[in-house]
Amino acid sequence: MSLYVNGAPVDSPVQVNGSKFSASLQLRPGVNKVGADCASGGIFSAPVTFNERLRDVPQADISVSVSGDTVTLDGSKSRPAPDGATVKSYRWGPDPRHPARLTTAAGVTLTHSTGKQLRLRAPSADGEYYVALEVTDSKGRTDRSVTYFEVKGGAPRVVDMAHEHPAWINKAVIYAPIPDLWGGGPKAVTRRLPYLKKLGVDALWLWPPAELRSPGEEYAIDDYYKLDPGWQPASDFKEMVDKAHQLGM
Numbered sequence: 001m002s003l004y005v006n007g008a009p010v011d012s013p014v015q016v017n018g019s020k021f022s023a024s025l026q027l028r029p030g031v032n033k034v035g036a037d038c039a040s041g042g043i044f045s046a047p048v049t050f051n052e053r054l055r056d057v058p059q060a061d062i063s064v065s066v067s068g069d070t071v072t073l074d075g076s077k078s079r080p081a082p083d084g085a086t087v088k089s090y091r092w093g094p095d096p097r098h099p100a101r102l103t104t105a106a107g108v109t110l111t112h113s114t115g116k117q118l119r120l121r122a123p124s125a126d127g128e129y130y131v132a133l134e135v136t137d138s139k140g141r142t143d144r145s146v147t148y149f150e151v152k153g154g155a156p157r158v159v160d161m162a163h164e165h166p167a168w169i170n171k172a173v174i175y176a177p178i179p180d181l182w183g184g185g186p187k188a189v190t191r192r193l194p195y196l197k198k199l200g201v202d203a204l205w206l207w208p209p210a211e212l213r214s215p216g217e218e219y220a221i222d223d224y225y226k227l228d229p230g231w232q233p234a235s236d237f238k239e240m241v242d243k244a245h246q247l248g249m
Contacts, residue, residue: 004035004047027052029082051223056081058137060145066156069122070105071149076116078135078143085137092118095130095146097248102129122149122156128167168202176205179230186231186240193240197247204249209237 001014003023012025014036021036033047059079065072075090092113094102102110105119110131123129130148148166150157175196182188189204196204209231210224231237 001036001038004037006031006033056083057141058085058087058135058143060133060135060143062131062133062145062147064147064149064158066122066149066158069156071120071122071156073118073120073131073133073147074116075118075133075135078133081137081139081141085139085141087135088138089136090114090116091134091136093132093134095132095148097245098128098130098148100127100129102131123151124154126151126153128159172202173200174203174205175199175201176207184230186236190236190240190243193243193247193249197249202249204244206231 001016001021003010003012003014003025005025005027010025012023014021014023023036025034027050029052032050032052034050035045035047037044058081060075061077061079063074063077065074073092075092078087078090080086092110092115094100094110100123102123103121104110104113105121107121110118110120118131118133120129120131128148128150130146132144132146134142134144136142147161148159150159177189177192177196179185179188182192208221209228210221210226227234227237
């Protein structure tokens with residue numbers, strides 16, 4: 001059995017198990033029409049299409065571990081951009097959206113720190129503590145990631161991101177703005193953000209701002225990288241998101 005991408009064979013091993021098969025292959029930016037054929041029977045599958053739009057930036061990645069009262073945050077698995085430019089620098093700091101006093105293992109208040117790893121002394125007070133990592137590659141491009149750990153019963157612990165959620169969600173006030181009711185477009189929402197914050201809104205729930213597959217199918221996304229007309233232009237949408245973040249949403 002062989003795999004084809006856009007009609008051309010690819011050198012990826014295929015694992016066959018009875019009537020099923022599996023394989024791993026690397027997709028490239030743009031349209032990738034992946035199909036398979038059975039060499040013995042000449043049976044070709046219908047292609048499966050993947051639209052890949054990879055950003056030419058590195059990807060910040062943080063893993064967390066705990067030993068005693070020391071919390072280690074490791075950014076060494078941060079990945080380079082698709083063009084292979086290496087990650088050159090790592091900059092750690094508190095997440096301003098969740099302010100808290102953090103202390104390094106050396107006893108210094110964390111404002112910023114460099115290096116692939118950051119070692120913190122766990123705070124004595126129970127709660128969730130957030131840390132941000134910004135990586136920069138050899139071409140000066142950056143990416144940012146935020147993670148958190150929890151102190152419970154006076155002891156730090158790693159959070160299971162796949163099965164747990166931040167505590168603030170349990171008591172958050174979430175509002176779903178409908179721009180058309182306010183005149184249309186993201187600017188209509190931006191103008192009302194201070195009022196929503198005054199009412200106690202903590203977060204916005206947006207209908208998917210990506211291009212829709214068909215009218216009325218708000219959650220059937222056709223293109224995750226094309227902004228829905230109702231949220232355009234992109235500059236206004238970004239202004240709305242930035243303003244919401246400034247207000248702590």
